[in-house]
Amino acid sequence: MSRLNLDTRGALATMAASAASNQAGAALGARAFGTLGPAGVVAVRQFVAAAVLLPVARPNLRRFTWAQWWPTLLLGVVFAIMNLSLYTAIDRVGLGLAVTLEFLGPLAVALAGSRTGPDLACALVAGAGVYVLVLPGPSSDYLGVGMGLLAAACWAGYILLNRLLGARLPGLQAPAAATAVSATLYLPVAVVLFLQGRFGLAGLGFAIGTGVLCSVVPYAADLVALRRVPPRFFGLLQSIHPVFAAAAGAVILGQVPAPHVWVGIAVVVATNATAAGLAAARAARLPAPVPAT
Template sequence: MTSVHTPTAPSTPAPSRSTGVALMSGGAVSNQTGAAIGSLAFDTITPAGVVAVRQWLAAVVLMAVTRPRLREFTRAQWRLVLALAAVFAVINLALYSAIDHIGLGLAVTLEFCGPLAVALAGSRRRTDLGCALLAAAGVAVLMRPQPSTDYLGMALALLAAACWACYILLNRALSQTLPHGQGTATACGVSGVLFLPIGIGVLLTHPPTATALACAITAGVLSSAVPFLCDALALRHVPAPLFAIFMSLNPVLAATTGMLILDQHLDAWQWASIAAIVTANTTTVLTRR
């Protein structure tokens, strides 16, 4: 999963915007490359093992960077943190399990329906209705019955999508009460603790090889630490709408990465479905102030 932030940002000069685009590009490529490399360890330590290692690394990095003041948190803030921690735990496990079943490109595309649903929720604009229908058509084509259709993998990807929608809403609420990402970092730390018994159990029953462990660690660095820092820095250089549009390209990037690194090839209908979902999200962002 890639972090989604939607703060208000002023217009920026071209050199600064170029820096922001470079940072967004680096973060997106890093995120999808990390997911692809992490999937190479699935056969050895299972998706749960890879997610556990990723969560532990993300927790250490984010807690070290933000240094949240835990003793100052209120009960209401802790409730939001714990809810977000549960979302973190489920979303990554669901996404990586989906990647194991249906491949990187399709899993990320279906997961992307989560933020799109948040953007379209409650809107009565005709443009948004058209975008919703276009995205729904893309999902319907992806999930059309075929001999090779993996409904479990698709269900896991849609679970990740629902969790991403919850992540956006919870993160938005936390950002209003806890500054500088303290809530997100703490939730990631709690999620890392939740994965201790799961990860230890998996690693004991599925002894990792050096290669598998290296892949899992690489996934943790490339898919958590690097995108988080790149996104945070990019938002200092580009307006939020441009950031949101750029995020829309993640399904295309995921499908391309899956093809280049994992040899996962999609047919014309699947590419068309990805294009429909990306177009729906981009249109939604462009037609809103």
């Protein structure tokens, strides 16, 4: 077996571990909802992420220009809303369904603006998958579903803002600064919870575990993986998140998905993998840039 194959397999294993860590962390966070609520768990998660990312990235905030600040501030707001809406959805409709709905965000970005037949077919199949996943009816929790879709919209915004900031700030400076912005927005939540005496040892421990498993571990693992595999593989492997979320919900929270939920998850995951593959194929066909002379 060649060294390249070993490196690629190692990177794929790292990405799978990152996804498992992310979803296990979300499940741990749900264990703290009873004492801290979704907003409290998000607050602690953002504090942990900021405490790790700021010393690592060391963004020089005083030297940021307005062209760098405005998308950073917007990304911080997106972080704040995305995490709160996702955790609210998890609290109401379960981990597997919430994460699968959130996953529609990157799928929408992959399909946006495309008019090709295969991409339009992917959009239709994804819509059918969501219908099967939710099976709307009188007992459906539409607020929980809506929160999952809001998280999806925020994830799409996160992708677009990250692309913009990637060209304006080096390394992890943008996500580090944006995480600090989001953590600042959650300071009032932490103060209220502290005054109410709700920072119990168990709930705080679960929330800190969420911050480590959902932010620290995935950031480090994804950075390692992206150095070893092409971006198209990275996009394809993100499709495993809803599956891992459903598994974490079943094992850690006892949320065993109904058969139709598993079918919907499978349809959305397969659609996303197909859309990512089509996007990678199109990118491979683009002519290489002509070097400047």
